[in-house]
Amino acid sequence: MVDLDSLKKQVQETVDEKRSLLEKIAKYLYDNPELGSEEFKAFKLLTETLEEHGFNVEKGVYDMPTAFIATYKGKGPGPRVAVLAEYDALPGVGHGCGHNLIASSAIGAGIAASKAIKDLAGEIMVIGTPAEEGHGPSGGSKVIMANHGLFDDIDGVIMLHPSTSWGVGNQALGISKCRMVFKGQTSHAAASPHLGRNALNAATLAYMATHMLRQEARRDANLVIHGIIEEGGEAMNIIPDRAVLDFGVRSSDQEYLDEMVDKVARCGEGAAHAMGVEVEIDKHRFYASKKLNYPMVRTLWQNYKDLGAPVKDWKESVQAMPMASTDYGDVSQKAPAAGSYIGIAPTGTPGHSIKLAEATMTQTGLDALNTGAKALGMTLVELLAKPEILKEAKEYFDSH
Numbered sequence: 578m579v580d581l582d583s584l585k586k587q588v589q590e591t592v593d594e595k596r597s598l599l600e601k602i603a604k605y606l607y608d609n610p611e612l613g614s615e616e617f618k619a620f621k622l623l624t625e626t627l628e629e630h631g632f633n634v635e636k637g638v639y640d641m642p643t644a645f646i647a648t649y650k651g652k653g654p655g656p657r658v659a660v661l662a663e664y665d666a667l668p669g670v671g672h673g674c675g676h677n678l679i680a681s682s683a684i685g686a687g688i689a690a691s692k693a694i695k696d697l698a699g700e701i702m703v704i705g706t707p708a709e710e711g712h713g714p715s716g717g718s719k720v721i722m723a724n725h726g727l728f729d730d731i732d733g734v735i736m737l738h739p740s741t742s743w744g745v746g747n748q749a750l751g752i753s754k755c756r757m758v759f760k761g762q763t764s765h766a767a768a769s770p771h772l773g774r775n776a777l778n779a780a781t782l783a784y785m786a787t788h789m790l791r792q793e794a795r796r797d798a799n800l801v802i803h804g805i806i807e808e809g810g811e812a813m814n815i816i817p818d819r820a821v822l823d824f825g826v827r828s829s830d831q832e833y834l835d836e837m838v839d840k841v842a843r844c845g846e847g848a849a850h851a852m853g854v855e856v857e858i859d860k861h862r863f864y865a866s867k868k869l870n871y872p873m874v875r876t877l878w879q880n881y882k883d884l885g886a887p888v889k890d891w892k893e894s895v896q897a898m899p900m901a902s903t904d905y906g907d908v909s910q911k912a913p914a915a916g917s918y919i920g921i922a923p924t925g926t927p928g929h930s931i932k933l934a935e936a937t938m939t940q941t942g943l944d945a946l947n948t949g950a951k952a953l954g955m956t957l958v959e960l961l962a963k964p965e966i967l968k969e970a971k972e973y974f975d976s977h
């Protein structure tokens with residue numbers, strides 16, 4: 578009979594022992610911010626650290642040079658649980674999204690959990706997922722990994738993200754893109770307008786029709802439609818023969834999102850028909866919405882709570898209005914997953930800012946890193962020690 582409490586205690590002790598290593602990793606990434614798909618320094622440090630701690634590391638997976646899968650096996654075959662690391666920075670604001678702490682906490686959680694699972698069946702994984710911010714060929718790497726089936730046989734996935742408050746189980750909006758290219762006929766705008774077919778008029782009509790969809794939107798699905806007129810003609814005395822609209826459509830409900838993207842596309846088709854121009858419509862999923870898994874959320878939340886972290890009640894978090902989109906959404910559509918936020922900066926600190934980057938290096942930021950690594954590590958161990966949680970998570974996943 579495994580004593581889960583003492584294993585969790587051991588995880589906490591290891592994270593404390595590794596405190597300076599974890600802070601060094603966070604600082605090194607902070608000092609050497611790298612854009613997505615180019616995180617070579619971070620990749621080297623993270624993979625070397627995991628290898629030094631006995632992990633088997635597959636590097637450059639799925640043709641993404643800075644992606645990795647690190648595995649540490651327990652006592653024999655059993656469930657597989659994973660923590661995800663991000664390590665890409667942003668132009669101008671360095672680690673303004675705080676991914677240096679995501680990487681460091683995942684490494685800390687993985688190492689600490691690895692030392693506590695020698696009597697447990699199964700394995701833990703630390704998965705290095707580059708370019709979360711979408712930069713470069715590995716952009717949205719979790720989507721690429723999800724499409725390759727990586728998460729299909731992983732039983733539980735967790736991670737954290739720095740923020741201005743603490744919480745577990747927040748929703749995320751799915752985002753799909755819908756780009757419309759209208760093609761008409763140029764003509765002199767005053768002398769021979771009757772010979773032209775105005776692509777901009779069709780685009781304008783499509784833009785307005787898309788606005789009108791909003792009235793019928795499902796209120797519980799957090800629909801957001803945002804778009805721009807990318808091209809609208811060359812000169813005012815020429816009837817435009819080409820106009821381009823680019824829309825982002827977001828919702829917390831993936832099925833509903835797919836349905837709404839079709840409706841937005843229909844606005845383009847209808848407008849083109851009305852104005853007698855042609856339209857080409859390219860619609861595709863970008864990031865999926867997050868599929869919440871309550872058993873996973875509850876387990877991760879309880880570990881934060883036990884550590885004394887000021888986490889909101891998870892029931893509040895799962896109902897909070899989702900604001901952003903992430904490639905973690907695609908992971909959650911493939912495997913039972915839970916995400917968490919650690920509070921490193923005062924309320925009102927903007928995301929993607931130098932202020933948030935600086936907050937990762939404050940005492941508050943580094944203390945949050947320590948707590949986050951512990952909560953993630955304890956959860957990895959708990960999931961292997963109590964496979965019934967994973968079973969419940971799988972049942973929940975299949976039925977939602």
Ligand SMILES: [Zn+2]
Nearest residue numbers: 673674710929
């Ligand atoms: Zn970001």
Ligand SMILES: [Zn+2]
Nearest residue numbers: 674676709738
């Ligand atoms: Zn981020």
